Amino acid sequence: LAKRTFSRQTTNLMQLVYGKSSLPSSIGIEEHDSSADEESDGDDFFKPKGDGIKKHRVDVGNWNVEDSSKFTNYSNVKDWNDKKLIEDLRDRFVTGDWSEAAK
Amino acid sequence: MGKSSYKRLSGGQNLRLRLVLATLSSTPVLIEDIHPNDMFPGLRFHEVSFLRLLEKICDDCAVEINETGTKLKFKPGIVMGGRNLVHDCGLTRSIGYFLEPLIVLGLFAKKPLSIKLKGITNDSKDPSVDTFRSTTFPMLKRFGVPSEGLELKIENRGSAPQGGGEVHLAIPVVQSLTAVKWTDEGMVKRIRGVTFSTRVSSQFENTMVYAARGIFNSFLPDVHIFTDHRAGVHAGNSPGYGISLVAETTSGCCLSADTAISYAREEETAGLEDEKKELMPPEDVGVQIASVLLGEIEQGGVVDSTHQGLLFLLCALCPQDVSKVRVGKLSPYGIETLRHIKDFLGVKFVITADPTTGTVMLKCVGCGLKNLSRKQC
Incomplete structure (x- = not known):
């Protein structure tokens, strides 16, 4: 099961980035997905279109976005005085537990 | 090859990227519908400036823009590079906007590129010149770019809106890059950074450093943030201050975060800015950028x-x-x-x-x- 969710995530990312062009590779996945989900073969037919629309929408959204590579996630700034957060991130630093980080 | 077929694109987004890729792959491009619904339609000032820059460093490069500036025909030439070039980047975007594409193009030029760029050195929209020095250059070295001849010297700093900064960029040429297997992000071993201030008290910098250090202190002791206070001609024309931080890991990755605070420029394109009237106090800037950097570290990845x-x-x-x-x-x-x-x-x-x-x-x-x-x- 873990392997299957993993592979699904892969196609999702590829699909997200490249839109429907990654469809050939996704069809193979969908086939063995269909047993798990209640996706009938008819849904395959609709998928690409929905994908296309979604991609189009994304493009429209991007129409006037500033051409800048800088991406600073201000919305997600956390309060790093929180003890729990500090402990969670501790192992990404050399001061943390090395064996823990090596995993 | 008199009649070349143009690759048709529409929309004004990612213009830099498109032009860089067009040049590198020698694909002529025809871009339509560039900001057609803006109050001032067509190419923005910095985009035109970037096209001029391309003409400067390339040979046999043809740019055609229609009357309203909503249509652009670009036939790439050969990237020549060359010495002692000067380009005025204008005041609508900072020098970082021009540096990114310039670095990539410079690597594939005929002669090493050496250019002086004038304008805004630090602003909040583009990576600052400090970040280029601390993070982007180490990254280039991973791809086999020699460190000799790779240089970015900050002669004068300039903040928005009036700019007045000046940097000197030198990019070596490469035959080809080397492929990387770069998956080990390592652990953060030290944090470096630099703050700058132009036409304001140097005390602003100390406050930023102090605030940022306060955040990092619970993680590791090896934190050094340098200050770069500029005065006189080296400080440009506008007051401003900012900070650029970089976390170096045991495997040599650099993760950066930076920002700059200054008064808003008067945008000629209305409705895009939501600049605050009040400037953010330096203490908050330090805390914010330190938090952003920790967010980047938490997220993982080699860049x-x-x-x-x-x-x-x-x-x-x-x-x-x-x-x-x-x-x-x-x-x-x-x-x-x-x-x-x-x-x-x-x-x-x-x-x-x-x-x-x-x-x-x-x-x-x-x-x-x-x-x-x-x-x-």
Whole structure:
């Protein structure tokens, strides 16, 4: 099961980035997905279109976005005085537990 | 090759990326509908400035813009490079906007590029010149770019809106890049940084450093943030202050975060800015950027979100060898870059999510771009 969710995530990312062009590779996945989900073969037919629309929408959204590579996630700034957060991130630093980080 | 077919694109987004890729892949492009619904339609000032810059460093490069500036015909030439070039970047975008594409093009030029850029050195929209020095250059070295001749010297700093900064950029040429297998992000071993202030008290910098250090102190002791106070002619024309931080890891990755605070420029394109009237106090700036950097560290990956686009581009330009990189969450610009790389260079990445660490692995075979212009000489 873990392997299957993993592979699904892969196609999702590829699909997200490249839109429907990654469809050939996704069809193979969908086939063995269909047993798990209640996706009938008819849904395959609709998928690409929905994908296309979604991609189009994304493009429209991007129409006037500033051409800048800088991406600073201000919305997600956390309060790093929180003890729990500090402990969670501790192992990404050399001061943390090395064996823990090596995993 | 008198009649060349133009690759048709529409929309004004990612203009820099498109032009860089067009130049590297020698694909003429025709871009339509560039900001057609704006109050002032057509190419923005900095975009025109970038086109002028391209003309400056390229030979036989033809740019045609229609009357309203909503249509652009671009036939790329050969990147020549050259010494003692000067370019005024204007005041609508900072020098960082021009540096990114310039670095990539400079690598594939005929002669080493050495150029003086004038304008705004630090602003909040583009990576600051300090970040280029601390993060982007180490990244280039990973791809086999020699460190001799790779230089960015900050002569004068300039903040928005009046600018007045001046930097000197030197980029060596390469025959081709080397593919990387860069998946080990390592652990953060030290944090470096630099603050700057122009036409304000140097006390602003100390406050920023103090605030940022306060955040990092619970993680590691090796934190050094330098200050770079400029006065007189070296301080440009406007008051401003800012900070650029970089976290170095045991495996040599650099993750950066930076910002700059200054008074808002008067935008000629209305409705795009939501600048605050009040400037953010330096203490908050320090805390905020330190938090952003910790966010980047938490996210994982060998580069920060800002450098994803450049990383993908360099991977795609490698010889026909497999490159493998790990990044954190894909940034919007990174995704756009991936799409454009596929359009222009035909390089498609295999993207796999790594659920245990929450990172994303990308694999690609480079397009095998060689520096042809250099061979001929």
